[in-house]
Amino acid sequence: MNTITADVSVIRSKILEIRGNRVILDYHLAGLYGVQTKVLKQAVRRNLQRFPEDFMFELTENEWTELVTNCDRLPETLKHSSVAPMAFTEQGVAMLSSVLRSPTAIEVNIAIMRTFVAMRRMIAGYEELKKRIEDLEVSCNVQFSELYTALTELLEQKEKAEKPRNPVGFVIPKQEK
Numbered sequence: 720m721n722t723i724t725a726d727v728s729v730i731r732s733k734i735l736e737i738r739g740n741r742v743i744l745d746y747h748l749a750g751l752y753g754v755q756t757k758v759l760k761q762a763v764r765r766n767l768q769r770f771p772e773d774f775m776f777e778l779t780e781n782e783w784t785e786l787v788t789n790c791d792r793l794p795e796t797l798k799h800s801s802v803a804p805m806a807f808t809e810q811g812v813a814m815l816s817s818v819l820r821s822p823t824a825i826e827v828n829i830a831i832m833r834t835f836v837a838m839r840r841m842i843a844g845y846e847e848l849k850k851r852i853e854d855l856e857v858s859c860n861v862q863f864s865e866l867y868t869a870l871t872e873l874l875e876q877k878e879k880a881e882k883p884r885n886p887v888g889f890v891i892p893k894q895e896k
Contacts, residue, residue: 730834735790735806737782740773741838742806743831746793751827752819762818763805769818774811778803809835 733747745763749756763770778786783803787793807815809832816828 727830727834727837730831731838734834734838735786737778737786737806738776740806740808741835742808743812745805745807748807748812748815751831752815752821752824754819759815759819760805763815766818769814770811773808774814775805775807777805 730743730751733743733751734741735744736742745759746756749759752759763775780803812828812831812835816824
């Protein structure tokens with residue numbers, strides 16, 4: 720298997736979140752496939768019917784500016800490009816395998832699909848962890864509430880105990896000298 724495709728962490732580092740979707744930019748895909756970005760874009764433009772908006776979209780000028788500003792993983796040549804990049808969702812990457820018909824493209828697609836699946840599993844684990852933390856928080860809040868109530872009752876009992884008591888029995892009045 721190609722060493723480029725074997726490293727899931729490399730692929731994971733290229734996945735960005737744009738418009739609420741996890742995507743990979745055309746530049747990064749071209750690098751993974753071992754082709755020029757121009758060639759990848761030509762292949763996509765020749766088969767636009769295979770890439771609806773939820774598979775692939777071009778970044779708007781504002782999205783591109785924000786990405787360049789916030790993402791330090793982009794090379795300088797890409798940051799100053801006059802053409803907005805294409806962003807491919809998981810389904811778009813899968814569709815690329817039917818457009819780019821090389822053995823490398825097939826291997827890369829398999830590795831990318833595995834990476835997306837691994838990320839979904841990881842996110843599902845985070846959701847489960849988040850739920851457990853929320854349950855613990857509710858449980859702790861209940862326990863703190865009960866503790867606060869018990870401490871308040873103890874404080875009230877102590878205040879009652881500290882009030883001056885009336886003497887029991889015969890009291891001799893104090894005599895003045």
